[in-house]
Structures are given as C-alpha cells and as structure tokens.
Amino acid sequence: MQRLSxxxxxxxxxxxxSLAQDNAPPPAPYAAVSSLVELPDFLPGLGxxxxxxxxxxxxxxxxxxxxxxxxxxxxxVPLAELEGGKAFNDLAVGNPSVTGVDIYYNAGHPxxxxxxxxxxxxxxxxxxxRLAQ
Amino acid sequence: MTLTRREVLLAGGGLAxxxxxxxxxxxxxxxxxxxxxxxxxxxFAPLGLAVAAGTRxxxxxxxxxxxHTATCYHPSILDRPRRIPRAATPWDSGFLMPxxxxxxxxxxxxxxxxxxxxxxxxxxxxxxxxxRPGDPGWEEPDYPPGDLPxxxxxxxxxxxxxxxxxxxxxxxx
Numbered sequence: 491m492q493r494l495s496x497x498x499x500x501x502x503x504x505x506x507x508s509l510a511q512d513n514a515p516p517p518a519p520y521a522a523v524s525s526l527v528e529l530p531d532f533l534p535g536l537g538x539x540x541x542x543x544x545x546x547x548x549x550x551x552x553x554x555x556x557x558x559x560x561x562x563x564x565x566x567v568p569l570a571e572l573e574g575g576k577a578f579n580d581l582a583v584g585n586p587s588v589t590g591v592d593i594y595y596n597a598g599h600p601x602x603x604x605x606x607x608x609x610x611x612x613x614x615x616x617x618x619x620r621l622a623q
Numbered sequence: 624m625t626l627t628r629r630e631v632l633l634a635g636g637g638l639a640x641x642x643x644x645x646x647x648x649x650x651x652x653x654x655x656x657x658x659x660x661x662x663x664x665x666x667f668a669p670l671g672l673a674v675a676a677g678t679r680x681x682x683x684x685x686x687x688x689x690x691h692t693a694t695c696y697h698p699s700i701l702d703r704p705r706r707i708p709r710a711a712t713p714w715d716s717g718f719l720m721p722x723x724x725x726x727x728x729x730x731x732x733x734x735x736x737x738x739x740x741x742x743x744x745x746x747x748x749x750x751x752x753x754x755r756p757g758d759p760g761w762e763e764p765d766y767p768p769g770d771l772p773x774x775x776x777x778x779x780x781x782x783x784x785x786x787x788x789x790x791x792x793x794x795x796x
Contacts, residue, residue: 528690528718528720529689529690529720530687530688530690530720530721533688534660534687534688535660535661535688536688594661594663595661595663596661596662596663597658597662597663597664597665597742597745597747598662598665598741598742598744598745599662599689599690599741599742600690600718600741603741603742603744604744605744605745608661608662
C-alpha cells in the first residue's frame with residue numbers, strides 16, 4: 491500500500507497539462523458524471539464531477555463546489571491495473587494550482603466498478619471543506 | 624438506565640420475541656444499503672435476515688455518496704447463477720439513488736441470495752431466509768462450488784446462523 495501511495499503521489503505530481511476549466515460546466519467532451527452513470531449530482535468529498543468519457547477510468551474528473559467553482563481534480567486508478575503494470579502518464583490537471591493531495595481507497599461505484607484509489611488534488615486551501623457535503 | 628412506560632412495554636415485547644426465538648421477522652422489514660464516507664466499504668445492513676413468507680422486505684439506500692442495487696442471483700438477470708428457490712420470482716431493484724427504496728415480498732420458502740451490481744466485487748451481498756426448513760415448498764439450497772466470485776461466497780452467513788439470529792448484522796460497521 492505504501493508503494494501504491496508513492497506511485498499515486500508521483501502520478502498526481504506528474505500531471506502537467508492544465509485544463510483551466512475554472513467554472514462549471516466545462517465544455518464538451520466533458521460531461522457530468524451523473525449524466526453518464528447512476529450517481530448523485532454532488533458526491534460528498536468530491537463535488538459535482540465532470541469527465542471526458544474517453545479518459546475513463548483514470549480521468550481527470552473535475553470536481554466543482556456548490557457554486558460551480560473548480561475545487562479539485564480527481565483521478566480514479568484501478569488497483570488491479572497498477573498491479574498488472576499499467577501506468578497512467580501525462581494526465582491533465584484541472585488547474586495548475588494545487589494546495590493539497592488526498593489519496594485513499596474506494597471499493598468501487600458505477601462508472602469505475604473495480605476497487606481503485608482516488609487521487610484528489612485540491613486547488614485551494616478551502617476546497618476540501620466546500621466539497622465535504 | 625431508566626425506562627419510560629412506553630419503553631418498558633416495547634422492551635417487554637422485545638423480550639417476549641427473544642424468548643420465543645428465533646421468531647421470524649414479519650410485516651415490513653428494512654435492509655439498508657450503506658457505505659463509509661469515502662466509499663472504502665459498502666454493505667447491506669443487516670447482512671442476513673430471516674423472515675416469514677409474505678413479509679415485505681424494503682431496501683433503502685442510506686449511502687449519500689453512492690448508488691446501489693439489490694439484485695437476486697438468477698439467470699434471467701445478467702445471466703447470473705440461480706440462488707433463489709426455483710419457484711420464486713426473480714427481482715432487481717435497478718440503481719437506487721440516495722434515499723430511494725425498493726420493496727419485494729418473497730412468498731416461496733427458501734434462501735434468497737442477492738448482491739449490489741456495482742459492488743459485488745467489494746463483497747456487498749446479502750442473504751434472505753424465507754420461512755424455515757421443513758415448511759411446505761421449502762427448497763434446500765444446493766449450489767455448485769465456485770458459482771460466484773470468492774469475495775461474495777465468503778461474505779454470506781450460514782443459513783443456520785441466520786435462523787438462530789434472524790437479524791444478522793455482519794462484520795461491517
């Protein structure tokens with residue numbers, strides 16, 4: 491798990507291409523996750539998520555707060571694919587300003603059913619609080 | 624602890640049920656679909672339930688950050704192995720959003736195994752026992768080994784355990 495954390499952190503820091511989509515909704519091909527799969531519009535901890543379906547499962551998912559402000563960029567990395575040697579390189583980031591990163595396990599959900607890691611890049615110091623509920 | 628009169632009456636009723644145990648649940652019983660805050664764990668609560676035939680079993684999604692299904696194992700639904708009595712009607716809730724619910728009234732005695740479609744691989748399964756062995760029409764479950772993923776098979780409580788403890792919580796918080 492430690493190796494996974496290091497790998498995910500490296501993955502997050504390696505994200506270089508900025509999408510700069512600061513206000514919801516981002517333009518196509520991004521689509522609301524709740525319009526693609528059966529999930530609530532606002533996910534506690536992640537916000538209202540948008541993703542380019544072609545980038546599934548890793549993303550980036552753009553997480554917006556209740557006021558439509560881009561607050562986080564989220565990657566969803568299937569553990570089995572990492573263990574199988576797959577790398578997720580050169581992923582885009584929603585905004586180049588990152589004030590903190592959370593990495594944690596998720597058992598799966600519609601859209602990314604396999605057990606995976608959430609890598610969450612927060613774009614300002616208050617973002618985590620705004621996305622909590 | 625001081626009990627009010629109403630609480631005493633309720634507690635007394637509960638004790639009466641326990642003394643006559645294992646009484647089967649009846650009326651309408653709720654099975655909650657739950658998840659930890661960040662989705663590390665997902666589960667049905669209770670994990671195992673014994674009810675009288677004709678009891679309404681309602682599945683309620685109490686997970687604010689996820690959707691869930693309550694789907695019985697049956698070839699007519701996603702071509703899965705049959706794990707309900709042969710004479711029973713298969714059921715599938717479809718995806719339930721937070722606070723949505725779905726009810727089923729199983730009438731045929733026997734064992735009904737069910738799962739959450741996006742979370743079966745996380746071990747989100749449950750077992751419903753309707754009636755008791757020996758009831759008219761009871762069908763003893765007899766499934767080939769390895770018919771389901773190991774993580775699902777490992778999660779089912781034994782039928783005898785559910786009959787001893789008709790509302791079996793399981794190990795997930």
